[in-house]
Amino acid sequence: MDDVPTEDLEEWTNWSGNLQFEPGVIATPETEGQVQSLVEHCRAEGKTLRVVGAGHSWTPVVETDGVLVSLERLTGLVEHDREAGEAVIRGGTTLGEATAALQEVGLAMTNLGDVSLQTVAGAFGTGTHGTGTELQSLSSTLVGGRIVTGTGDVKAFSAEDDPEFLRAARLSLGTLGVFTELRLDLERAYKIERREYCTTAEEALEHVPTLAAENRHFDFYWYPRSDEVKLRLLNAPNGGTDERDLAFASLVKKGTGWWHQTIAEHDDMTRLFEEMEYAVPAEEGLECFREVRERIRENWRADVGWRVLWRTIAPEDTYLSAEYGRETVTIGILQNAQLEFREYFEDLEGVFRSYDGRPHWGKRHSLRAPELAKLYPEWDRFQEIRREHDPDGVFTSDYLRTLLEGAGVTAEEQPRRIGERESEVEGE
Numbered sequence: 001m002d003d004v005p006t007e008d009l010e011e012w013t014n015w016s017g018n019l020q021f022e023p024g025v026i027a028t029p030e031t032e033g034q035v036q037s038l039v040e041h042c043r044a045e046g047k048t049l050r051v052v053g054a055g056h057s058w059t060p061v062v063e064t065d066g067v068l069v070s071l072e073r074l075t076g077l078v079e080h081d082r083e084a085g086e087a088v089i090r091g092g093t094t095l096g097e098a099t100a101a102l103q104e105v106g107l108a109m110t111n112l113g114d115v116s117l118q119t120v121a122g123a124f125g126t127g128t129h130g131t132g133t134e135l136q137s138l139s140s141t142l143v144g145g146r147i148v149t150g151t152g153d154v155k156a157f158s159a160e161d162d163p164e165f166l167r168a169a170r171l172s173l174g175t176l177g178v179f180t181e182l183r184l185d186l187e188r189a190y191k192i193e194r195r196e197y198c199t200t201a202e203e204a205l206e207h208v209p210t211l212a213a214e215n216r217h218f219d220f221y222w223y224p225r226s227d228e229v230k231l232r233l234l235n236a237p238n239g240g241t242d243e244r245d246l247a248f249a250s251l252v253k254k255g256t257g258w259w260h261q262t263i264a265e266h267d268d269m270t271r272l273f274e275e276m277e278y279a280v281p282a283e284e285g286l287e288c289f290r291e292v293r294e295r296i297r298e299n300w301r302a303d304v305g306w307r308v309l310w311r312t313i314a315p316e317d318t319y320l321s322a323e324y325g326r327e328t329v330t331i332g333i334l335q336n337a338q339l340e341f342r343e344y345f346e347d348l349e350g351v352f353r354s355y356d357g358r359p360h361w362g363k364r365h366s367l368r369a370p371e372l373a374k375l376y377p378e379w380d381r382f383q384e385i386r387r388e389h390d391p392d393g394v395f396t397s398d399y400l401r402t403l404l405e406g407a408g409v410t411a412e413e414q415p416r417r418i419g420e421r422e423s424e425v426e427g428e
């Protein structure tokens with residue numbers, strides 16, 4: 001790996017600043033061949049290699065005491081086919097870079113989350129999603145690509161040749177290998193009208209099922225201190241719920257723009273926050289939200305600095321997708337990064353779990369393999385594919401071992417505190 005650019009890195013910190021580790025070195029390969037030599041080096045030396053995207057996850061998914069790899073030098077559009085609605089991007093490309101480059105060739109992603117600062121591969125890696133009852137999460141658009149596996153080999157994959165691998169690859173936490181190229185299923189570039197309304201929580205809750213059904217993208221933020229709600233409706237211009245049917249709310253914002261510019265308006269977000277988000281069955285989504293609201297108002301109203309986000313997503317067949325096999329509502333609780341969040345999140349996690357909730361892989365949660373395995377019907381198939389592509393565990397860190405393998409201990413013996421790692425728990 002002598003020819004691979006590397007830099008000393010004493011401390012790595014995630015976006016919110018609450019997660020740190022000491023990788024020692026970060027490698028920034030310029031070619032796929034250099035990625036291969038990094039994997040071969042780690043395999044031979046018995047080191048763990050973790051690839052990092054933009055570092056926007058709150059769980060220690062990229063933590064390693066071995067080699068941290070960033071693909072920041074492997075970015076951009078490789079090729080596109082407007083007629084077929086497909087394009088290939090390099091593994092380090094951010095969502096912002098990808099959507100801007102796609103726009104230039106008349107293409108767009110079907111759905112996006114709240115910001116576009118993440119890398120595409122990193123967003124796929126933890127199951128990043130937006131909202132829309134008929135729409136799936138971002139990684140459902142992955143239809144092929146190239147990955148450097150744990151043996152250092154390059155595997156070219158596609159939906160036609162290896163559908164089972166694709167179901168694992170779409171959400172794989174960097175445990176099957178390093179994606180150097182991603183082939184995406186896309187739409188023609190389109191414009192979106194964004195409308196935002198404010199109302200009380202009680203008024204909003206009555207209308208949520210209709211709004212979710214009538215709008216391409218619908219979600220809402222609830223503000224615990226005021227008990228008010230902001231509704232967000234995104235549709236093709238003049239589409240979605242008629243303004244007259246929203247008389248119960250006040251229009252606070254309206255505008256139309258290209259999709260990627262409309263959704264990414266949060267990119268200038270200056271407030272750092274922590275988040276826990278669970279995916280629950282859609283039919284129980286409102287009941288779960290009501291219980292969350294009640295619990296927060298009872299126990300946490302004075303402590304909560306920020307808001308709660310409610311979204312919908314269509315079912316998927318990706319093995320580790322939180323939307324696997326069911327129509328889903330996600331509920332995210334956000335807390336300012338400088339405020340206490342652990343006890344708050346732990347308390348609310350109990351509510352989410354009582355609804356058979358599955359945690360977002362990139363957001364704070366305390367679940368480990370013994371509990372997670374029960375939530376995912378095809379858990380074992382994912383693990384088989386993981387072992388096949390990474391037989392020596394080059395991509396498996398201590399954290400991922402507890403997450404995916406259980407490390408031979410029961411759920412009770414696993415660390416229980418939100419966001420803490422083994423070393424911190426042992427040190428208590």
Ligand SMILES: Cc1cc2nc3c(=O)[nH]c(=O)nc-3n(C[C@H](O)[C@H](O)[C@H](O)COP(=O)(O)OP(=O)(O)OC[C@H]3O[C@@H](n4cnc5c(N)ncnc54)[C@H](O)[C@@H]3O)c2cc1C
Nearest residue numbers: 053054055056057113114119122125128129173174179362
């Ligand atoms: C401000 C903010 C807003 C957010 N909004 C949303 C939202 O709207 N919806 C939502 O669902 N989530 C949201 N998230 C969560 C975020 O999208 C996820 O945590 C996402 O995984 C972060 O992407 P990243 O590029 O930072 O990847 P990282 O966090 O750096 O990595 C995530 C995973 O991807 C793997 N990975 C990265 N690159 C590669 C590669 N080339 N090959 C193989 N594996 C790779 C990593 O190893 C890791 O396992 C938000 C987070 C923040 C901080």
